[in-house]
Amino acid sequence: MRKPETVAESVSQPVSPSSGQGSDHGITAPLTVPVEPVSEVRRFLLARGNSALADRSFSALMMTCAISIFAIVVLIATELVSQSQLSWSKVGFKFFYKFNVDPTTNLPLFWDPVNGDFYALPFLYGTLVSSLVALLIAVPLAIGVAIFLTEMSPRFLRGPLSFVTELLAAIPSVVYGLWAIFVLVPLLREHVNPVFISIFNNPTSVKLFGWTGLVGDDGLFGGVNLGLGLLASGVILAIMILPIIASLTREVMSAVPHSQREAALALGATRWEMIRIAVLRNARIGIVGSIILGLGRALGETMAVAMVIGNAAEIHRSLLSTGHSMASVIANEFSEATSDMHRSALIEIGLALFLVTILVNGLARLLVWAVTRGTPARVS
Amino acid sequence: MGVGIEVTNLNAWYGANHTLQDINLPIPANHATALIGPSGCGKSTFVRCLNRMHETNPIARVTGSVRIGDMDIYADASPVEIRRRVGMVFQRPNPFPTMSIYDNVASGLKLNGYSNRRALDEIVERSLRNAALWDEVKDDLKKKSGASLSGGQQQRMCIARALAVDPEVLLMDEPASALDPVSTSKIEDLIFQLKTQYTIVIVTHNMQQAARVAEKTGFFLNGRMVEFDSTHKIFTNPSDKRTEDYITGRFG
Numbered sequence: 001m002r003k004p005e006t007v008a009e010s011v012s013q014p015v016s017p018s019s020g021q022g023s024d025h026g027i028t029a030p031l032t033v034p035v036e037p038v039s040e041v042r043r044f045l046l047a048r049g050n051s052a053l054a055d056r057s058f059s060a061l062m063m064t065c066a067i068s069i070f071a072i073v074v075l076i077a078t079e080l081v082s083q084s085q086l087s088w089s090k091v092g093f094k095f096f097y098k099f100n101v102d103p104t105t106n107l108p109l110f111w112d113p114v115n116g117d118f119y120a121l122p123f124l125y126g127t128l129v130s131s132l133v134a135l136l137i138a139v140p141l142a143i144g145v146a147i148f149l150t151e152m153s154p155r156f157l158r159g160p161l162s163f164v165t166e167l168l169a170a171i172p173s174v175v176y177g178l179w180a181i182f183v184l185v186p187l188l189r190e191h192v193n194p195v196f197i198s199i200f201n202n203p204t205s206v207k208l209f210g211w212t213g214l215v216g217d218d219g220l221f222g223g224v225n226l227g228l229g230l231l232a233s234g235v236i237l238a239i240m241i242l243p244i245i246a247s248l249t250r251e252v253m254s255a256v257p258h259s260q261r262e263a264a265l266a267l268g269a270t271r272w273e274m275i276r277i278a279v280l281r282n283a284r285i286g287i288v289g290s291i292i293l294g295l296g297r298a299l300g301e302t303m304a305v306a307m308v309i310g311n312a313a314e315i316h317r318s319l320l321s322t323g324h325s326m327a328s329v330i331a332n333e334f335s336e337a338t339s340d341m342h343r344s345a346l347i348e349i350g351l352a353l354f355l356v357t358i359l360v361n362g363l364a365r366l367l368v369w370a371v372t373r374g375t376p377a378r379v380s
Numbered sequence: 381m382g383v384g385i386e387v388t389n390l391n392a393w394y395g396a397n398h399t400l401q402d403i404n405l406p407i408p409a410n411h412a413t414a415l416i417g418p419s420g421c422g423k424s425t426f427v428r429c430l431n432r433m434h435e436t437n438p439i440a441r442v443t444g445s446v447r448i449g450d451m452d453i454y455a456d457a458s459p460v461e462i463r464r465r466v467g468m469v470f471q472r473p474n475p476f477p478t479m480s481i482y483d484n485v486a487s488g489l490k491l492n493g494y495s496n497r498r499a500l501d502e503i504v505e506r507s508l509r510n511a512a513l514w515d516e517v518k519d520d521l522k523k524k525s526g527a528s529l530s531g532g533q534q535q536r537m538c539i540a541r542a543l544a545v546d547p548e549v550l551l552m553d554e555p556a557s558a559l560d561p562v563s564t565s566k567i568e569d570l571i572f573q574l575k576t577q578y579t580i581v582i583v584t585h586n587m588q589q590a591a592r593v594a595e596k597t598g599f600f601l602n603g604r605m606v607e608f609d610s611t612h613k614i615f616t617n618p619s620d621k622r623t624e625d626y627i628t629g630r631f632g
C-alpha cells in the first residue's frame with residue numbers, strides 16, 4: 001500500500017527533494033498519509049478496474065487446452081482398448097508370448113494372417129532388440145558429444161556444433177529410411193558386417209566362446225548377410241536418437257554448477273577426472289533420463305525401421321537376420337487387414353506400444369525435470 | 381609442514397582487464413597471511429594464481445613467478461601437480477552433493493587412485509578432527525550426503541577435504557563470508573590451529589577477522605598491493621595513506 005502512494009507523491013510534488021527520497025523514506029514516513037491519486041499514470045491504472053474478467057477468461061481458456069490434452073490421451077486409450085477387445089478376449093495375455101508350430105517345417109509360427117495366427121512376440125522382440133542396439137551405439141556417442149560441447153569445445157565451435165546436432169533431430173524419418181536403404185544397408189553388407197562375421201564366426205572364437213551362444217552360425221552374426229535386418233534398424237535408430245540424448249545430456253551437464261568443477265580441479269583433478277567426479281556424477285540422473293527419452297523415441301519409431309528391418313515376423317538370435325517391429329507391422333498391414341481378428345490384433349499391438357512409450361517417456365521426463373529444475377538430485 | 385611462498389612480478393589479466401599489476405610478496409611458512417581490500421581489487425584473482433586456478437578461465441592470462449617451497453609453479457610443474465600441494469577453500473561451500481561425507485573428504489585421495497581402506501579411514505577421521513567437524517558427523521559419515529549438512533558444517537567439510545590430501549599451503553578465499561557468526565568463529569578458531577601445520581593465505585572482507593587470525597596482512601587496491609606488513613603494524617600504524625583510509629573505513 002505504502003509504496004504506490006509515495007510514488008504518486010514524488011511524481012506530483014517533485015519540488016521537495018526530501019519528501020520522496022532520502023532518510024525519511026520507509027523509516028519515518030507516516031503510514032496513512034492520504035495522497036490524492038492525481039498523476040497521469042495513476043489515473044490510467046485506476047481506470048482499468050480490477051481486470052478480473054480478463055483474468056478469469058484467460059485461465060478458463062488455458063484450462064480447456066490443458067484438459068483437452070488429457071482428454072485426447074484418455075480417448076486414444078479407450079478407443080485402443082475397445083478396438084482390441086476381440087483379440088484380447090480370444091487369447092488374452094498369451095497374445096504376447098504364444099506361437100503355433102508349422103507342421104511341415106517345424107518352425108514356430110507367430111503371425112500368419114492367412115491361417116489366422118496372431119501372436120505378437122516377434123514384434124516385441126524386434127522393437128526391443130533394435131532399440132537396445134540403438135542405445136548401445138548412441139549412448140556412448142551422445143555422451144561424448146555432450147562432454148565435448150560443454151567441457152572441451154572452443155567457444156566459437158559450440159554454437160554451430162549444437163545447431164548441427166539438433167538439426168539431425170529435425171530430419172523426417174522417411175528420409176532417414178531412404179538414406180538407410182541406399183547408403184547404410186550396402187555399407188553394412190559390404191564393409192561392416194564382414195568384419196563382425198570374421199570376428200564372431202571364426203573357429204577360434206567358436207572354440208573359446210561357443211558356450212555363450214553368441215558366436216558361430218547360431219550366434220549374433222550368424223546366417224545370411226543381407227544388410228537389412230535388426231542391426232541395420234539399430235544403427236539407423238541410433239543416428240535418430242543421438243541428437244535427443246546428446247542435447248538433453250548437454251543440458252543437464254551444463255546445469256551442473258561451475259563451483260563443482262572448481263571443487264574438483266582444486267583437489268588436483270585432471271580434466272577427465274573433473275568431468276567424471278564433478279560433471280557426470282552430478283548429472284547422472286538427468287543423463288539416465290535423456291537415455292530413456294531416446295529409448296522412448298526408438299521404441300515408437302516407425303518409418304525408418306519399417307524400411308530396413310526386413311518385415312519378417314520371425315525371431316532369430318542373429319542381428320543380421322530380418323525381423324519386424326511393433327510400429328512397422330501396424331504401418332505395413334493395417335490398411336490391408338481384412339479380417340476383424342487381424343485388425344484387432346494390430347490394434348492390441350498399438351495399445352501395448354502406446355502404454356510402453358507413455359511409461360518410458362513419463363519416467364524420462366520426470367528424471368530430466370528433477371535435475372534441471374535446480375540442485376542436482378542427491379543421494380540421501 | 382607448510383612451505384613459504386615467494387611471489388615476484390605477478391601480473392594477471394581477464395581478457396584486456398589487467399587485474400593484477402606487479403605483485404611482489406613473500407608469504408611466510410606456517411603462518412596465516414591475510415589479504416584485505418575492497419571488492420574487485422583482485423584478492424580472489426591473486427589467490428587463484430597461487431594454485432593455477434586462474435588459468436582455468438579461458439580468457440585469463442598470467443605472467444611472473446610464484447615459488448612455493450623450492451618449486452616455481454609456473455615453470456617446474458603442471459597445474460594438476462600444484463593443486464595437489466596447494467589446497468583451496470572457496471567462498472561458498474561446494475561439497476559434492478552425490479557423495480557421502482566420507483567420500484567428500486576422501487575425494488581428493490580417491491581421485492588420485494589412493495585405495496588403502498584402512499589408511500583412508502584414518503585420514504578421513506584426522507581431517508575431520510582437524511576441521512573440528514568429527515564429533516558432529518562421526519555417526520553418519522557414510523549415511524549422509526555432504527549436501528545435507530548446514531552451511532557452516534559444509535564449509536568445515538570442504539576444509540577437511542582440502543586437508544585430506546595433506547597440502548603444504550591452504551588458500552582460503554573469504555571462507556566465512558557466507559556463514560553465520562557461530563560458524564564463522566569456529567572457522568577462525570580452526571585457522572588459528574591449522575596455521576601451526578600449514579601455510580595459510582586467507583582473503584577476508586572482515587578486518588577483525590584478519591586481525592584475529594593472521595600474523596601478516598597485505599592490502600590490495602585496484603590490482604596492486606599497496607602495503608604488506610605485520611598485521612599489528614597494518615592495523616595500528618600503516619605507512620600508506622590509502623591503507624589507513626581503508627582500515628578506518630573512509631572508503632571501500
Ligand SMILES: Nc1ncnc2c1ncn2[C@@H]1O[C@H](COP(=O)(O)OP(=O)(O)O)[C@@H](O)[C@H]1O
Nearest residue numbers: 394397399418419420421422423424425426437
Ligand atoms: N571470471 C572473470 N571474468 C572476467 N573478469 C573477472 C572475472 N573474475 C574477476 N574479474 C575481474 O577481476 C577483477 C578482480 O576481481 P576479484 O579478484 O574477484 O576481486 P576480489 O576478490 O578482490 O573482490 C574485477 O575487476 C573483476 O571484474
Ligand SMILES: [Mg+2]
Nearest residue numbers: 423424425553
Ligand atoms: Mg573475491
